[in-house]
Every structure is written in C-alpha cells, then in structure tokens.
Amino acid sequence: MPITITMPALSPTMESGTLARWLKKEGDPVAPGDVIAEIETDKATMEVEAVDEGTLGRILVAEGTEEVPVGAPIALLLEDGEDRAVLDSAPAEAAPVAAAEQPAPVVAADPAIPAGTATRSQTVREALRDAMAEEMRRDPDVFVMGEEVAEYQGAYKVTQGLLAEFGPERVIDTPITEYGFAGLGVGAGFAGLRPVIEFMTFNFAMQAIDHIVNSAAKQRYMTGGQINVPVVFRGPNGAAARVAAQHSQNFAPWYAAVPGLKVIAPYTAADAKGLLKAAIRDPNPVVFLENEILYGASFEVPDVEDYVLPIGKARIARAGGDVTIVAYSIAVREALAAAERLAAEGIAAEVIDLRTLRPLDMETVIASVRKTNRCVVAEEGWPVCSIASEVSARLMEEAFDWLDAPVTRVTDADTLTPYAANLEKLWLVSPERIVEAAKAVCYAD
Amino acid sequence: MAKTSASRRKSAGKPAAGRKKTTPALYKGTRAELLDFYRQMLLIRRFEEKAGQLYGLGLIGGFCHLYIGQEAVVVGFQSALREGDTVITGYRSHGHVLASGADPKAVMAELTGRGAGISRGKGGSMHMFNPAGGFYGGHGIVGAPVPLGTGLAFAAKYRNRDAVTLAYFGDGAANQGQVYEAFNMAVLWKLPVVYIVENNHYAMGTSIERATGQQELYRRGEGLGLYGRQVDGMNVLAVRAAAEEAIASVRAGKGPTLIEAMTYRYRGHSMSDPAKYRSREEVQEMRKKHDPIDTLRQDLLADGCPEDDIKAIDRKVKAIVEEAADFARNAPEPEPASLYEDVLAEA
Ligand SMILES: Cc1ncc(C[n+]2csc(CCOP(=O)(O)OP(=O)(O)O)c2C)c(N)n1
Numbered sequence: 154m155p156i157t158i159t160m161p162a163l164s165p166t167m168e169s170g171t172l173a174r175w176l177k178k179e180g181d182p183v184a185p186g187d188v189i190a191e192i193e194t195d196k197a198t199m200e201v202e203a204v205d206e207g208t209l210g211r212i213l214v215a216e217g218t219e220e221v222p223v224g225a226p227i228a229l230l231l232e233d234g235e236d237r238a239v240l241d242s243a244p245a246e247a248a249p250v251a252a253a254e255q256p257a258p259v260v261a262a263d264p265a266i267p268a269g270t271a272t273r274s275q276t277v278r279e280a281l282r283d284a285m286a287e288e289m290r291r292d293p294d295v296f297v298m299g300e301e302v303a304e305y306q307g308a309y310k311v312t313q314g315l316l317a318e319f320g321p322e323r324v325i326d327t328p329i330t331e332y333g334f335a336g337l338g339v340g341a342g343f344a345g346l347r348p349v350i351e352f353m354t355f356n357f358a359m360q361a362i363d364h365i366v367n368s369a370a371k372q373r374y375m376t377g378g379q380i381n382v383p384v385v386f387r388g389p390n391g392a393a394a395r396v397a398a399q400h401s402q403n404f405a406p407w408y409a410a411v412p413g414l415k416v417i418a419p420y421t422a423a424d425a426k427g428l429l430k431a432a433i434r435d436p437n438p439v440v441f442l443e444n445e446i447l448y449g450a451s452f453e454v455p456d457v458e459d460y461v462l463p464i465g466k467a468r469i470a471r472a473g474g475d476v477t478i479v480a481y482s483i484a485v486r487e488a489l490a491a492a493e494r495l496a497a498e499g500i501a502a503e504v505i506d507l508r509t510l511r512p513l514d515m516e517t518v519i520a521s522v523r524k525t526n527r528c529v530v531a532e533e534g535w536p537v538c539s540i541a542s543e544v545s546a547r548l549m550e551e552a553f554d555w556l557d558a559p560v561t562r563v564t565d566a567d568t569l570t571p572y573a574a575n576l577e578k579l580w581l582v583s584p585e586r587i588v589e590a591a592k593a594v595c596y597a598d
Numbered sequence: 599m600a601k602t603s604a605s606r607r608k609s610a611g612k613p614a615a616g617r618k619k620t621t622p623a624l625y626k627g628t629r630a631e632l633l634d635f636y637r638q639m640l641l642i643r644r645f646e647e648k649a650g651q652l653y654g655l656g657l658i659g660g661f662c663h664l665y666i667g668q669e670a671v672v673v674g675f676q677s678a679l680r681e682g683d684t685v686i687t688g689y690r691s692h693g694h695v696l697a698s699g700a701d702p703k704a705v706m707a708e709l710t711g712r713g714a715g716i717s718r719g720k721g722g723s724m725h726m727f728n729p730a731g732g733f734y735g736g737h738g739i740v741g742a743p744v745p746l747g748t749g750l751a752f753a754a755k756y757r758n759r760d761a762v763t764l765a766y767f768g769d770g771a772a773n774q775g776q777v778y779e780a781f782n783m784a785v786l787w788k789l790p791v792v793y794i795v796e797n798n799h800y801a802m803g804t805s806i807e808r809a810t811g812q813q814e815l816y817r818r819g820e821g822l823g824l825y826g827r828q829v830d831g832m833n834v835l836a837v838r839a840a841a842e843e844a845i846a847s848v849r850a851g852k853g854p855t856l857i858e859a860m861t862y863r864y865r866g867h868s869m870s871d872p873a874k875y876r877s878r879e880e881v882q883e884m885r886k887k888h889d890p891i892d893t894l895r896q897d898l899l900a901d902g903c904p905e906d907d908i909k910a911i912d913r914k915v916k917a918i919v920e921e922a923a924d925f926a927r928n929a930p931e932p933e934p935a936s937l938y939e940d941v942l943a944e945a
C-alpha cells in the first residue's frame with residue numbers, strides 16, 4: 154500500500170491552507186526531511202517535510218489549490234520497491250473539500266461610523282498592522298519593539314511588512330528580555346517617544362509587569378503630573394489553542410485593576426484598528442490586549458483616511474430588548490452566537506462589546522439594563538475578581554433598582570488551563586453556557 | 599542572513615578554538631555503555647519524528663518543540679548522574695523526560711492529551727514531568743528553569759543531600775535577567791547546580807548574533823564568579839566527559855558551574871516555524887556532517903562493533919516508538935471531572 158501524505162497541521166490554530174507549491178514531482182525519490190511542498194496559511198508560508206522514505210507516486214492536490222483542509226490526502230508515496238500499479242488501488246483522487254464556511258459575524262453598525270461609509274474586509278491581524286503603519290507614517294516618534302517583530306515579521310505576523318517600510322531603527326527585534334525592553338520602552342516614553350512594545354504573548358508580560366505597573370502606570374501621579382508615559386504595550390492575550398496553563402490566560406482584569414493604565418480589548422478588526430491608533434496617540438500608558446484566535450478573523454473595516462475611535466466607549470454589537478449580554482474580546486463572538494440561538498427561541502438579547510476595560514463604559518451597560526432588566530456577563534477568563542465581577546458589582550451599586558434577576562457571570566472554569574482537547578473545551582466559556590445563563594435570568598427554560 | 603549561516607558553519611557543534619576553557623578529552627566508555635548511549639539517542643530521535651507525524655495528523659495540539667539534533671546533550675549529561683540527582687528544563691522537554699527514564703507510552707499519551715499521559719493530559723508537550731526519575735519539567739517561560747533549578751539545588755544543600763541539579767536553558771534564554779540573579783545566588787551560596795546552556799544557535803527565528811552582544815555563552819557568568827566551559831554538544835562522548843567533570847566539581851562542594859553545549863536543532867522552533875531565518879544548506883550540513891547518532895554509530899563500527907548489534911537496537915527502538923504511538927492514539931481522553939482536580943493539594 155502506498156503511504157498517504159495528508160495536509161499537515163502546522164500550527165495550533167490551522168484548519169486549512171493553500172498548497173502553494175510542489176517541490177517534488179511524481180517519480181522523484183523522497184527521503185525523510187526533504188521538503189516536498191510549501192503550504193501557505195494566513196500566518197506564514199511553511200515547508201512540508203517528508204517523514205517517510207520512498208518515491209512520490211501521485212500528487213492528489215494540484216499546486217495553487219486553496220483551503221485544503223488539514224488531514225486531506227495530498228499525495229501518495231510509494232515505498233521502496235513498490236510498483237506504480239498499486240497507486241490505482243489507492244483511494245481515488247481526493248477532491249479538496251473546502252473548509253466549512255464560517256458565517257460572517259453579525260456586528261451591528263458602529264454609532265461612531267456614519268451610515269454609508271465605505272468598508273472593506275480585513276483580518277484583525279491586517280487591521281492592527283495598518284494601525285501601526287499609519288501611526289508610524291504620521292509620527293516619527295512611534296516605533297515598534299519586541300521579540301521577532303522585525304525579521305521574522307512577528308511571531309503571529311502582526312508586524313508583517315513593517316521592517317521593510319520603516320527599517321530596523323523603528324522596527325526593532327529584541328532579545329528575550331521582557332523585563333528589560335518593557336523598562337526601556339517606559340524610559341523612552343519618559344523622553345517623549347511613543348513606543349509600541351509588543352509582547353509575543355501577554356503570558357510573557359508577566360516578566361515585565363513590574364515596569365507596566367510600577368514604572369509606567371504610576372509615573373504621572375508620582376511626579377505630580379510632570380512626566381507622562383505615552384507607551385503602548387500590546388500583544389495577544391487570553392486563551393490560545395491547546396497550549397496549556399502557562400501560555401493560555403486572560404490578564405485583562407489584572408491590568409484593568411490598576412489606576413494610571415488604560416486597558417483596551419477589542420473584538421472586531423475595525424475596533425482593533427481605530428482603538429490601536431487611539432492608543433498610540435494617547436499620552437498615557439495603554440495595555441492593548443489582542444486575541445490570537447481572532448487574528449485571522451475578517452470583519453468590515455471603514456475605508457476612511459484616518460480611522461480613530463474614542464477610548465472608553467462600548468459598542469452595542471447586537472440590539473435586543475429581553476436580556477443584556479456584556480462581553481469583550483473573543484467572548485463577544487460567543488455572546489453573538491448565543492444571541493443568535495436565543496433569538497431562535499424568541500429571546501431578544503442585546504450584546505454589548507465593552508471594547509475598553511479601563512475606563513469602563515458603564516453608561517452604555519446601564520442604559521441597556523434599564524431596558525432589559527437582566528444581565529449576563531460573558532468573559533473568556535477566570536471568574537474570580539474578573540471584569541465580569543466588576544460589571545456585576547457596578548450594576549449592583551448603580552442599577553440595582555432596574556434588575557429583575559441576579560447578574561450572572563459566565564466565564565472559563567475556575568481552574569488552570571488544561572491541555573487535553575476535551576478538558577480545554579469544558580474549561581472555556583461557550584455559547585451554550587451563555588444561552589443557559591440568559592434563559593435563567595429570563596426565567597425561561 | 600549570509601553572515602549568520604557562514605559563522606554558524608564555523609562554530610557549529612565545535613567548541614571555539616583557542617579558548618582555554620574547552621572540554622576534556624572524549625569519554626572512553628565500554629562497548630555496552632556506548633550502545634546504551636546510541637539506544638537512548640535513537641529513542642529520542644525516533645520518538646520525536648513520530649511526534650512530528652502525529653502533530654501533522656492533528657493528534658497533537660498546541661506548540662510542539664522537537665529535540666531532534668540535540669540528543670547528545672541530554673543523553674551525555676543524564677548518563678553522568680546518580681540516583682537522587684535532579685534535572686529541569688524548558689518547554690523543549692521530550693528528550694529530557696525520556697532520558698529521565700519515563701515510559702515513552704506515557705510521554706506520547708501526554709502529547710495526544712490522554713488521561714494516561716505523564717501529566718494526566720493537563721500539561722502537553724511543554725509540560726512533561728517525571729519527579730520519580732528526578733525530572734522536574736517542562737517549563738513554558740523562557741529562563742524560568744534557571745532559578746527553579748537553583749532552588750532544587752538549594753534544597754539538596756539545605757538537607758545535606760549529596761545531590762546535584764542540572765538546569766538546562768537555551769541560548770535565547772541566556773538573555774533573561776533571572777538567569778543572572780540565579781547565577782549570583784548559586785555562587786554566593788555554593789549551590790550544587792550545573793547550568794547547561796543548550797546553544798542551538800537560534801531562539802525561534804533569532805540567531806545568537808542578532809540577540810547577544812557577548813556570544814561566548816560559557817563566559818556569561820564570569821562577572822558573577824561562575825566559570826564555564828564549552829563542549830561539542832553534537833558528540834555524546836564529549837558531552838559525557840564534560841558532564842562528569844562538571845558534576846564532580848559540583849559534588850565536591852566547589853559551587854556551581856556552567857557548560858555551554860554547542861548543538862543544533864534540525865527542525866523548526868516548533869511545528870509552525872516558517873524557517874526563513876536559516877538556509878536549508880545550513881541544516882543539511884549539520885545533519886550530514888555532525889549528526890550525533892551517525893557519529894556514534896560510526897565510532898561503534900570503527901571500534902569493531904558488529905552492525906547487527908546496532909541494527910537490533912534500531913529495530914527495538916522502532917517497536918517501542920510504534921507501541922507508544924499506538925497507545926497514545928487509543929488511550930481515552932481524561933475524565934471530564936479531572937478538569938477540577940489537581941488545582942490545590944489537600945491541606
Ligand atoms: C518569557 C518568555 N518570552 C518569550 C517566550 C516565547 N518563546 C518560547 S521559546 C522562545 C525561544 C527560546 O529560544 P532558546 O532559549 O534559544 O531555546 P530553544 O528554543 O532554542 O531550545 C521564545 C521567544 C516564552 N516562552 N517565554
């Protein structure tokens with residue numbers, strides 16, 4: 154039997170990819186370690202290495218084929234001495250099955266965007282890159298620094314193309330020294346530069362949290378207003394896929410607890426762009442929390458000259474009158490999915506995307522709760538001392554009279570992040586659990 | 599780029615010439631010892647190849663950092679340890695956990711996230727542990743194993759145990775501040791720890807030239823009173839010799855020491871590495887001319903070892919890895935209730 158070579162998974166989040174190029178032809182000998190093909194994902198071009206020895210018998214997926222799902226057969230390899238005839242008894246040419254179409258997320262129009270504004274589809278990754286590039290063009294004091302941001306084009310390819318446009322003086326690869334370069338960034342901010350400090354992920358910002366909190370957040374206050382720190386700390390935050398406890402955690406509540414910081418955690422590409430531009434212009438230290446799982450998600454982004462959004466304003470992501478679901482970052486996706494299911498059951502949920510976590514736009518939340526009288530807070534993060542806890546407490550204090558049911562938090566489980574696929578799924582916040590909670594506060598069943 | 603690969607070729611796997619603090623002569627082991635080194639290195643190699651395959655099939659998730667190319671370092675060092683000694687490393691931990699004597703079935707089942715995994719499916723590739731074999735993991739934060747290992751050594755000294763700790767880290771990790779905080783304390787308190795920097799020349803896509811001012815990593819502790827040596831980490835006999843010397847000095851109560859093992863990883867940093875930062879020729883050159891397993895095999899043959907003895911090991915290792923993979927594919931996922939277990943110990 155010939156060996157079936159399948160479309161490999163090359164990253165934790167890859168579902169499909171483009172078979173860009175075959176580097177071996179049918180009939181070519183193949184040794185383990187030989188590069189046989191190149192595959193493109195939204196992140197990068199990667200090489201597929203042979204694992205077995207043999208002769209490339211048949212190519213099943215032509216080069217240039219897009220959206221080849223992980224696991225689909227792409228070629229047949231003849232083992233030593235095997236006759237080509239066996240190829241015909243092997244599985245018939247596998248037509249690549251396109252990956253299941255992800256329905257475009259339903260996102261209500263942003264009140265900040267005038268109706269009729271032209272938009273174009275962009276991934277969150279592209280929107281973030283554009284935000285940085287535009288601000289770098291506009292202001293020579295803006296520079297980007299972090300691990301693998303320049304030559305490698307970003308560990309998650311967010312800084313793709315920046316080195317080519319702005320050169321190594323402004324797009325700077327650092328050694329693996331988070332504490333050092335975070336401090337350096339704050340110092341450069343003292344001197345009036347506008348550093349954008351990328352953490353490969355916020356898990357590693359734990360090495361640097363001292364500078365974020367002690368040096369950046371407190372500076373203006375301690376100096377009686379004499380020194381501002383216009384620095385942005387950005388990078389992916391929150392659970393990634395299957396990377397276990399030390400690489401998968403939401404730090405939003407940690408930073409949101411600190412006076413002197415602004416904290417932003419967008420969901421859509423448009424918000425990512427408009428808010429990152431605002432963060433770079435802001436005279437204060439801003440912690441800008443992205444989400445790895447969302448980097449590849451596409452959204453409509455206003456096609457306007459200089460798209461800057463106000464920091465500190467929530468957005469109604471879906472209007473409804475029966476129950477308010479408050480969320481931010483990737484939990485907005487789960488909340489919107491839950492709202493869709495609730496609608497099918499006759500419950501109209503209003504989904505609020507907080508976008509900024511400090512300052513928190515309670516005005517928008519309360520306005521919604523005054524209408525629905527019920528609130529569920531969904532968060533991809535731990536429950537204890539969470540943003541959900543904060544929203545819940547503020548509603549108790551400021552909207553108690555309008556509540557017809559207890560504010561309910563739906564979060565990840567109160568455990569560390571497990572590696573096993575089934576446990577991770579159980580651990581994470583999910584549309585199912587949001588639906589359940591929404592029905593409970595509506596006293597529906 | 600060009601500069602990187604050229605200078606890499608010069609220094610690859612070989613200690614810097616003209617330095618005083620290079621390694622002692624190669625270890626002279628018995629035929630049986632050498633065959634055992636061969637078996638251990640081959641087990642790691644085949645295990646990792648299989649892990650790469652299972653990753654491609656989607657059976658392993660998340661990050662998966664393979665140890666292929668670096669086998670001589672861990673096998674050489676482990677062979678010089680005694681019962682009661684301890685080992686700690688970073689996320690590239692499959693080789694270390696296997697060398698500590700862990701069951702390959704349990705390690706592979708951890709990779710596939712099964713209940714029978716060595717960390718019950720909670721840790722995955724980066725978080726392998728085998729405390730019974732003296733192996734304390736398996737840590738995801740670059741640089742962390744250095745102070746953690748220093749703590750293991752502190753405990754040994756505190757309890758008057760005649761035990762030594764090996765604390766492994768990477769060339770990229772060598773730039774983390776906590777490494778030097780730990781070095782200083784270890785020197786100050788004469789802790790029984792051997793620091794091993796596995797210099798595979800790259801930290802993800804950053805070569806050592808692009809990340810490090812002073813690139814002789816074995817000298818990195820000198821200002822703190824921690825002296826080091828460089829060793830050819832592509833030769834298990836060189837590693838074993840250096841390990842023996844370093845461990846003997848530490849056991850004699852002379853305080854910590856640092857070994858820089860010059861090595862190389864053949865595969866990407868993790869499975870999702872576009873590998874644009876080095877040339878294929880550079881990788882092929884290392885594989886063809888400096889492979890630790892091929893080198894030992896040649897040494898054995900030259901010494902008159904019958905090829906059949908080597909082939910018997912090849913077959914045995916292949917069977918062990920196949921068995922591990924079958925086990926890992928078929929073992930059940932963890933019980934859902936285990937999500938809530940192991941957060942805290944019973945007080
Ligand atoms: C504090 C911290 N920063 C960044 C990372 C992401 N990261 C994981 S491995 C790695 C490169 C480490 O290179 P090196 O120390 O040379 O070890 P090698 O991978 O070569 O074994 C980086 C940057 C991390 N895990 N921890």
Ligand SMILES: [Mg+2]
Pocket residue numbers: 768769770796797798799800801802
């Ligand atoms: Mg390295």
